[in-house]
Amino acid sequence: MARKLPGFRLSLGLTMVWLGLLVLLPLAALVLKAASATPAQIWAVLCNPRVLAALRLSLLASLAAASVNLVFGTLLAWVLVRYRLPGGGLLDALVDLPFALPTAVAGIALTKIYMPDGWLGRFLPFKVAFTPVGVFVALVFIGLPFVVRTVQPVLLELPPEEEEAAACLGASRAMTLFRVVLPHLRPALCTGFALALARGMGEYGSVIFISANLPFHTEIPPLLIIARLEQYDYLGATVIACILLVISFILLFALQGLQRGSLKGAGHV
Amino acid sequence: MPTRPNPLRRILLGCLLALGPTLLQAAQPTLLNVSYDPTREFYQDFNATFARNWKARTGQDVTINQSNGGSGKQARAVLDGLQADVVTLALAYDIDALAEKGHLLPADWQKRLPHNSTPCTSTVLFLVRKGNPKGIHDWPDLIKPGLQVIVPNPKTSGGARWNYLAAYGAALKQNGGDPAKAKAYITAFYHNVPVLDSGARGSTTTFIERGLGDVLVTWESEAYLALNGPMRDKFEIVVPSVSILAEPPVAVVDKVVQRRGSAALAKAYLDYLYSDEGQWLAAKHHFRPWNEKALAAAGHPFPKVKLFTVDELFGGWSKAHATHFADGALFDQISAGH
Numbered sequence A: 001m002a003r004k005l006p007g008f009r010l011s012l013g014l015t016m017v018w019l020g021l022l023v024l025l026p027l028a029a030l031v032l033k034a035a036s037a038t039p040a041q042i043w044a045v046l047c048n049p050r051v052l053a054a055l056r057l058s059l060l061a062s063l064a065a066a067s068v069n070l071v072f073g074t075l076l077a078w079v080l081v082r083y084r085l086p087g088g089g090l091l092d093a094l095v096d097l098p099f100a101l102p103t104a105v106a107g108i109a110l111t112k113i114y115m116p117d118g119w120l121g122r123f124l125p126f127k128v129a130f131t132p133v134g135v136f137v138a139l140v141f142i143g144l145p146f147v148v149r150t151v152q153p154v155l156l157e158l159p160p161e162e163e164e165a166a167a168c169l170g171a172s173r174a175m176t177l178f179r180v181v182l183p184h185l186r187p188a189l190c191t192g193f194a195l196a197l198a199r200g201m202g203e204y205g206s207v208i209f210i211s212a213n214l215p216f217h218t219e220i221p222p223l224l225i226i227a228r229l230e231q232y233d234y235l236g237a238t239v240i241a242c243i244l245l246v247i248s249f250i251l252l253f254a255l256q257g258l259q260r261g262s263l264k265g266a267g268h269v
Numbered sequence B: 001m002p003t004r005p006n007p008l009r010r011i012l013l014g015c016l017l018a019l020g021p022t023l024l025q026a027a028q029p030t031l032l033n034v035s036y037d038p039t040r041e042f043y044q045d046f047n048a049t050f051a052r053n054w055k056a057r058t059g060q061d062v063t064i065n066q067s068n069g070g071s072g073k074q075a076r077a078v079l080d081g082l083q084a085d086v087v088t089l090a091l092a093y094d095i096d097a098l099a100e101k102g103h104l105l106p107a108d109w110q111k112r113l114p115h116n117s118t119p120c121t122s123t124v125l126f127l128v129r130k131g132n133p134k135g136i137h138d139w140p141d142l143i144k145p146g147l148q149v150i151v152p153n154p155k156t157s158g159g160a161r162w163n164y165l166a167a168y169g170a171a172l173k174q175n176g177g178d179p180a181k182a183k184a185y186i187t188a189f190y191h192n193v194p195v196l197d198s199g200a201r202g203s204t205t206t207f208i209e210r211g212l213g214d215v216l217v218t219w220e221s222e223a224y225l226a227l228n229g230p231m232r233d234k235f236e237i238v239v240p241s242v243s244i245l246a247e248p249p250v251a252v253v254d255k256v257v258q259r260r261g262s263a264a265l266a267k268a269y270l271d272y273l274y275s276d277e278g279q280w281l282a283a284k285h286h287f288r289p290w291n292e293k294a295l296a297a298a299g300h301p302f303p304k305v306k307l308f309t310v311d312e313l314f315g316g317w318s319k320a321h322a323t324h325f326a327d328g329a330l331f332d333q334i335s336a337g338h
Helices: A008-035 A039-047 A049-082 A088-095 A103-114 A132-157 A160-168 A173-202 A205-211 A221-230 A234-265 B007-027 B037-058 B071-079 B092-102 B139-143 B158-174 B179-191 B200-208 B220-227 B254-260 B263-273 B276-284 B292-297 B310-314 B317-325 B330-336
Strands: B030-036 B063-069 B086-088 B120-129 B215-219 B235-238 B242-246 B250-252 B306-308
Touching: A008 A234, A039 A049, A039 A234, A049 A088, A049 A132, A049 A173, A049 A221, A049 A234, A049 B330, A088 A132, A103 A132, A103 A205, A132 A173, A132 A205, A160 A173, A173 A234, A205 A221, A221 A234, A221 B071, B030 B037, B030 B071, B030 B263, B037 B063, B037 B200, B037 B220, B037 B263, B037 B276, B063 B071, B071 B086, B071 B092, B071 B158, B086 B092, B086 B263, B092 B158, B092 B317, B120 B158, B120 B220, B120 B276, B139 B158, B139 B179, B158 B179, B158 B200, B158 B215, B158 B242, B158 B306, B158 B310, B158 B317, B179 B330, B200 B215, B200 B220, B215 B220, B220 B235, B250 B263, B254 B263, B263 B276, B276 B292, B310 B317, B317 B330
Parallel strands: B030 B063, B030 B086, B242 B306
Antiparallel strands: B086 B250, B120 B215, B120 B235, B120 B242
């Protein structure tokens, strides 16, 4: 059994107060407001085809964007850690840009590039801006740093000698990657994926510019929340917000379970 | 007997000295005008002029603070406690919400000032690309197949509801008041909309900066703002045969001015909107004044359009909202076919 470290009470108290004030209080207000809705009202919102279409778009686009970021973010982290590139520091700093840039600016810039006669849009055989693909592109942009920044420190800790040893023992490159490197990375990959996914579900600023906000086609749930607020329908807005919250919670919980499983698998616990 | 200086008293004195200028400042009256987006430039001008006039009349310096944003969002901020002495919003529906939900002013607020508390009006016009390549002259031209119409989303923008009602009302007027034909028209109209921006300025940007669409359906004042901008040579205004009289109303927020003791100032501020000078300034910023003299002095004509009002065609805002914009109402129904 673990012994209590000194300062346990103070740390616990601080953690509780801080999390309570910053996270739990606003969420409690949200849930309390939503609790004043009758089950019939909640059901009506849940069955609203427009809300369902928006939720489906958000979920699919976020999943796709987080998956793409998982692959390319890992690749990027790998390159940044293992190679000495000219201007590597600059590249490293660029990764954080989606964090720093106001999301509306990102949205406007992406729209300008991907609209039908934009810089890139004119060369593409299919439409990107003002379609669900545009939503996906915006979410890839927004989610990139999450995977890179969670994988990078783990890769830094991973000595190249382990890979060299694997190679010496006759493992192929693919085997080294899948049997030696990836098991170490799996918890970080899970976290990065979860963060990118959660961010994608709630993203507003960068998406509304590139999505065109067409009902049933490219509307996202946060836009429907705004639309309800515009009619002073606070309750309806809160119910949609709570649905989003529950979905995000389930996803994060599932991913955390996965992460814990992989920690055991990697022999860390 | 000499007393030792009391450290507490010294601190208090210091605080008082530090606070002095702030307290003096507080003695100077301030006023907060919470308004919607496209009035930014107009009220900047108007506030300076009013402050000069107030100083000349009362000898008192006054600071007017200005807040601009989407009409609905601004109204919600006031409901949530933003201390607005006066509200000048895009539509009566938003001020009605302050009366009904917040009880911040009486329900009959719109009767307190002339012309339904609307010091100046506007209307909805078209902005097209130079030379009018698609030959757009009136509302029926906007539903031609393949045409791209840029207009903001009436679900997320108060101003955009005027645009919607202008299109629907024009269709009613041009089809002998047949609601089935008007519904068919408005369905075809929004079918031609490739991007529903969440606010009016967003649509202007989409049309002007991004070069998307063949026609922008917009407020007169916004159209002229674009024509006075750096890209003026690329656009021209098309005036439809019939359109809506957009009436953005103003009101004193009773609860706030009672608490702050600013009732007289707030009333004078709104009254000044109806004065010769206020009307002239509105006309200068392409809002339609009531005052004929100001209209003539503005130096630029307002195009002649047959105008209908929300009251006459839609039976007021509450009814218009319930029929067209509420959840599951007409706008939702026509979007379902998208």
